């Protein structure tokens with residue numbers, strides 16, 4: 001079948017199930033055929049090989065179940081870098097890019113102020129590792145940061161399958177070039193329930209986190225579209241024991257803040273003097289997160305994302 005005919009068929013099928021049928025079709029075709037966007041437009045009469053057509057038809061069927069395109073192609077662009085993703089990790093979201101941007105600024109000014117000593121950075125709830133990797137890559141692209149000065153990064157998550165993806169992303173995005181061995185030696189990976197497995201003697205100059213913060217019932221609704229993202233990555237109403245949290249009236253909690261309530265004091269205990277914490281939240285619980293941080297003695301500032309929503313709370 002020609003590329004043009006197949007594309008038309010795919011768009012028609014996907015338009016029954018996806019609000020972004022044309023874009024989905026283009027991404028799947030580009031990914032399977034290895035064409036650029038321009039080639040996709042120009043090579044209308046290209047005969048699509050049978051095995052590619054079979055893969056595409058299977059991909060369309062999976063997309064029709066609600067599975068996101070990124071889980072079908074196995075990768076997703078975030079902060080200009082291409083990350084490996086599987087249903088074991090949250091698909092990196094544009095909302096999180098402001099956290100990376102702010103983290104790079106904070107780290108660069110700390111490096112300026114502190115000279116030669118290597119900084120330490122923890123990415124708690126790392127998932128795919130997208131935050132730590134994007135921060136490290138952006139720092140290394142800055143002429144002020146030679147590889148020898150790259151901070152030490154700890155990537156932490158409760159999920160071993162997620163940590164495996166984080167390891168693969170670190171290797172894929174930072175594991176080539178003349179300084180690869182040095183750069184990779186700056187990364188370590190910890191399986192931990194928040195900071196449980198990290199000794200309090202270990203302090204970080206910067207703690208970054210995009211923890212689960214979505215209210216439980218909102219997660220129920222989100223997951224109905226077949227997105228297959230791990231509930232573990234989304235549901236903020238979970239106790240340290242993994243149970244549904246309760247509020248002051250003994251009712252099931254539904255503000256998405258139970259993990260953040262545990263995380264903030266633990267992060268405070270692992271923060272080096274003059275350190276900073278940057279935490280992503282929902283636009284609906286950013287102010288409550290700032291209040292929790294202020295109650296343990298931090299000053300806070302809330303940053304908006306590219307859509308203008310309250311998104312990242314900075315504590316210092």
Ligand SMILES: C[S@@+](CC[C@H](N)C(=O)[O-])C[C@H]1O[C@@H](n2cnc3c(N)ncnc32)[C@H](O)[C@@H]1O
Nearest residue numbers: 092125126127157158159193194210211212233
């Ligand atoms: C919202 S996702 C963020 C993933 C990634 N940092 C990003 O921004 O795309 C939250 C992550 O927290 C992890 N997580 C959930 N509960 C945790 C806990 N108690 N301790 C450590 N990690 C946890 C999940 O496995 C998931 O990878």
